[in-house]
Amino acid sequence: MRLFRFFIDLLYAYILIFLYMHELAQRIEVMKSIAHPVRIAILQELAKGVKCVSDFKDFLNISQPNISQHLSELRHTGLIDYFIDGRLRCYFLKSPFVLDLLELIQKEYCSDLPGPECCPVTKKGTYHGDRHR
Numbered sequence: 001m002r003l004f005r006f007f008i009d010l011l012y013a014y015i016l017i018f019l020y021m022h023e024l025a026q027r028i029e030v031m032k033s034i035a036h037p038v039r040i041a042i043l044q045e046l047a048k049g050v051k052c053v054s055d056f057k058d059f060l061n062i063s064q065p066n067i068s069q070h071l072s073e074l075r076h077t078g079l080i081d082y083f084i085d086g087r088l089r090c091y092f093l094k095s096p097f098v099l100d101l102l103e104l105i106q107k108e109y110c111s112d113l114p115g116p117e118c119c120p121v122t123k124k125g126t127y128h129g130d131r132h133r
Helices: 002-034 037-046 053-060 064-076 097-106
Strands: 080-085 088-093
Touching: 002 037, 002 064, 037 053, 037 064, 037 080, 037 088, 037 097, 053 064, 053 088, 064 080
Parallel strands: none
Antiparallel strands: 080 088
16 A cells, blocks of 8 residues: 555656646746747737737838737747737737736846855855956
8 A cells, every 4th residue: 555655646746747847848938939029029019008910010110921920929829819800910918927027127237146255065265256258
């Protein structure tokens, strides 16, 4: 009976790890999808409200097919969606994650975090300060 319980617990642990990794993979895909200046601009406009493709064309200065490709990528990751109004596709934000992410992207930081006093393992050494990147 103990062996059976051990395997059930092990299976449960593997399922939890799988679910965590799957969720992490989805978040990574979202970050990859957003990692383009045009897509960030699109999301910033959609944060203001519903927009049609022609609205994006006015301020992005790129072709309509290019805009549609970016919108398609954002839809694929579940960040936005659209409804049809006659011949127009009207896009809107779907994921609440986007608003938090846009706020984080626009946040201004005054300086870097302070360097460590010493190595946390050996308790020796010091941080040299400015390093070339």
